[in-house]
Amino acid sequence: MTDTKLQTSNIRTQHFRKTLGRLDIVFLSISAVISIDTVAQIAAGGGAEAFTWTAVIGITFLFPYALVISELGSTFHDEGGPFVWVRLAFGKLTAAIATLFYWITNPLWMGGSLVFISAATWGAYIAPLPEGSAGDIVFKLVFIWLAIGTAIIGLQYGKHIVAAGAIIKILLLVVFVVTVAVYAMKNGVHGYAAGAFSPTLGGFLAVTPVILFAVVGFEAPNGAAEEMRNPQRDVPRAITSSGIISILCYLVPIFAILAVLPANKVQGASGLLDAFKEVFSVYGIATGPVMFIAALLFVFVVLTQASAWMIASDRVQAAAGADGAFFRYFGVFSKRFGTPVRMNLLSGIVATVFCIAATLLLKGSTAAVFTVVLTVAISTLLLSYLVIFPSIVRLRKKYPDVERPFRVPGGRAGLWTAVVVIYAWVLLGSWVAVFPGTLEGLLGVKYDFLSTWGVDRPTFEGFTVGTLIVITVLALAGYFWQRSRDRRVDPGPEVLLEPVRD
DSSP states (O other), X not given: OOOOOEEEOGGGGSOOOOOBOHHHHXXXXXXXXXOGGGHHHHHHHHTTHHHHHHHHHIIIIIHHHHHHHHHHHHHSOOTTTHHHHHHHXXXXXXXXXXXXXXXXXXXXXXXXXXXXXXXXXXXXXXXXOOTTSHHHHHHHHHHHHHHHHHHHSOHHHHHHHHHHHHHHHHHHHHHHHHHHHHHHHHHOOOSOOGGGGSOOHHHHHHHHHXXXXXXXXXXXXXXXXXXXXXXXXXXXXXXXXXXXXXXXXXXXXXXXXXXXXXXXXXXXXXXXXXXXXXXXXXXXXXXXHHHHHHHHHHHHXXXXXXXXXXXXXXXXHHHHHHTTSSOGGGGOOOTXXXXXXXXXXXXXXXXXXXXXXHHHHOSTTHHHHHHHHHHHHHHHHHHHXXXXXXXXXXXHHHOTTSOOSSOOSSHHHHHHHHHHHHHXXXXXXXXXXXXXXXXXXXXXXXXXXXXXHSSOHHHHHHHHHHHHHHHHHHXXXXXXXXXXXXXXXXXXXXXXXXXXXX
């Protein structure tokens, strides 16, 4: 039996402005969950069966995942969301590592994938922007710091920018799907045949990580949980609404791309705009102006997508800092803005450094290296869920008497079923992302590693394992450095919750 008290820093004594209503939470979730840049990437990566696997993951992962986050987010609604859940369930050290993996994905993703897609879109459809030029670098830096600025100015203002991005994102996809229907009536259907949508093992392993990465994010608004007006009521309902919208915003456009467009027109990360260009040809002489507007809106949507994740993940990591699980310097919330400005600036610096390095190095064979590093950075988000998801089981045991406005249905069996299913998905996705080709080899599926990644396996594994080690070391450094300082200077923690005596 133990009588250990879980403690937290003075972040809990700060007054947070209650600015997030239910609709705000819905828009923030949509901005985080719907990654518009991955729609065509999913279609290109898995071919026609990508639609099939997206539907399967939507049913078997997205649904139980939404149930789990609905219970966690409505019950333990402290600022920092996922950090608090893991902290209460497994302790500060475990939370320190999981949280850093959760946070660091986002500045790397913004400084890598999102800013490069936006720059390519701008250069192709709005104004010339030669890669690596001064204009290209300026555009990317402005993009990054506009996203960071949106995270800094406070949710009472930033939420409107994010909401606008979410609405425009949905409208863009709706216009695209409607135009695809017009394109099909005018030009016929030239995409994949119905039989190509049949699932295969190879396609399953190829697209699972990117689909999982594309559909996660329901917990993101809980990074600002103490800025919600009524999280107990609003979190489950907001997740339900955003979940339905999100899965439709993946399935319908992916099906439209695969069923209508010729196979050679389905490209990767920049493929959605290429698909827009193909189907918008039905507008005749208006195609150019329509594409110009679509490209501008696409860049804005991607910008707000980055902002949403910065708003959420920076608060999660700031909560870790305020609690002494990371450098406490980064746990300070601005009294003027009500935001973790120091953490926001750190994210901006990390994204800037990564962006400039990638711009300068993204030539020749180094392009493959960049792709590998970015893939590993994205996989860190999946790895963080390996710790976040089981926290609900531990919290049910440690705090059975805490009021739960929403519970995963089905009692204990329902809870364990939901957790085991989503954990299995994330475990599979994490393994395939970090060690691609290994399961294919065991299952007798052909896999050409060099042609897929542009580097050999030893080089790839060196980058993957090396990146994960560096992130882990950084998390441990922040934790133990702050722990050493706190032993010399008492930070004055207060009791957050009393656990049940075992």
